[in-house]
Amino acid sequence: MRSTSRTGVFGAAAAVVLLAAAGCTSKNDADSGTAATGGDETITVAFVPKLSGIPYFEAMNTGGQKAAGDMGIEWLYQGPTTADAAAQADIVRSFIQQGVDALIVAPNDPDSMAPLLQEAQAAGIKVATSDTDAPGSVREVFVNQASAEGIGQALTDQMMEAMGGSGKYAIVSCGETAENLNSWITVQESYTAEKYPDAEIVDIVYAGEDQAKATSMATDLMNAHPDLTGLVGECTSSAPGVAQAVRDAGRIGEVFTTGLGTPQSMAPYLEDGSTSASVLWNVENLGYLTAWTGQQLAEGNELAAENNVGEGMDAITFDSSSKVLLLGDPLIITADNVGDFDY
Incomplete structure (x- = not known):
């Protein structure tokens, strides 16, 4: 595992930000989930969404934070304030410079992100995608919400x-x-x-x-x-x-x-x-699975054809040929069940 002893460690995660009717409130600083006290041995997983400050990716962040607490890893979350590939690339470069253990991205532009993922891998960082893939890149896993x-x-x-x-x-x-x-x-x-x-x-x-x-x-x-x-x-x-x-x-x-x-x-x-x-789909579960995947990559663990990840995620499938880790089937939300979700 890579050492996480470095300056600029991010603080506690910000609260979930909800979209306003005509726009969204954005965060400019990275949010970190709960980190276990393990000194230099704490695994650091960074996730860069397409866009920060919208309910979808904030729900993924909530799931990632929960996973961090359950697994004793450090979860770093930061995305651009607009869905801009160049701004997203700057954040990815920052995480590469920090030397995180695992870097997971939901690319705005898969083609322009591919060279950065290669740069991260060359620096010894485990790389993956989640929510959105970069299939032509060196990513080791794509955490897919549904087929x-x-x-x-x-x-x-x-x-x-x-x-x-x-x-x-x-x-x-x-x-x-x-x-x-x-x-x-x-x-x-x-x-x-x-x-x-x-x-x-x-x-x-x-x-x-x-x-x-x-x-x-x-x-x-x-x-x-x-x-x-x-x-x-x-x-x-x-x-x-x-x-x-x-x-x-x-x-x-x-x-x-x-x-x-x-x-x-x-x-x-x-x-x-x-x-x-x-x-x-269950967006918080997707965030949880993303953090779990980062931990598996950082520890050098091979993914099984079926993986028991957590409550409600006891049969997560992995296709070794495509390197796709699949959360499951889509969820249909109607007026009858919409109240079951708080994001």
Whole structure:
């Protein structure tokens, strides 16, 4: 294990920050989870999300902090305040300079992140991706929330259930270079054509990680396609964004929405019917699994085909050929179960 005796160790983790309606509160400093007192032997796992200060990645941070306390490691969390690949790269370089034991990234741009992961590996740091992959990089593991097929098909099925299996719908995605989002869209396109021949995806637009922009783009899509009956928000900022657009337009029950939104951000839209369902997974568990993976890599432990990680995560599968560690199947969040989640 690498020594963690160095200056600039981060302080205690900040509280979870919630998105405001028109933006988000950001943190500029790294947050660390509970670290066991082990002197130079404490394993340090750093996670760099696409963006800090939004409920999704703050929920991952909560899970990572819990894992740190359970496992006696140090968890460092810091992301850019905007979904910017260059700003994310600066944070990654900082963690490389600090000599963390394991560095795990959710890349905004997989291609530009790949050389940095190689640099980290050359420095003796174990490298992995989580939430979003960089498949062409030297990453040793991708901590995947659910399969691309599972997510893409679930998004499509939920959209088609609301639309009655036919009609025109559009997708409001986030970053154009986000590998996970693009892989889901590819599945949605093929799955819609194969299973729902009377349905059609008429447009795909990109709002970055900007909820207000997603609302504006969804409004433009409804105006450009008067016969549009569905909108999919492909990420946790665009899912509430498209629902807000339908609510603002007074078209609840005429244009149906679904997407990939965190429970509490989607709750008001599920309650008033401006969205039908949200497709997600247990985000805190994903953060926990990310921290656990960092510890396994730092200790040189080989992952098994099935891994017992923690409560509710007793059969986490690992595919050694693709090096993908899979959290599990997607979770469908509706008005009936949204109250079960506090993030």
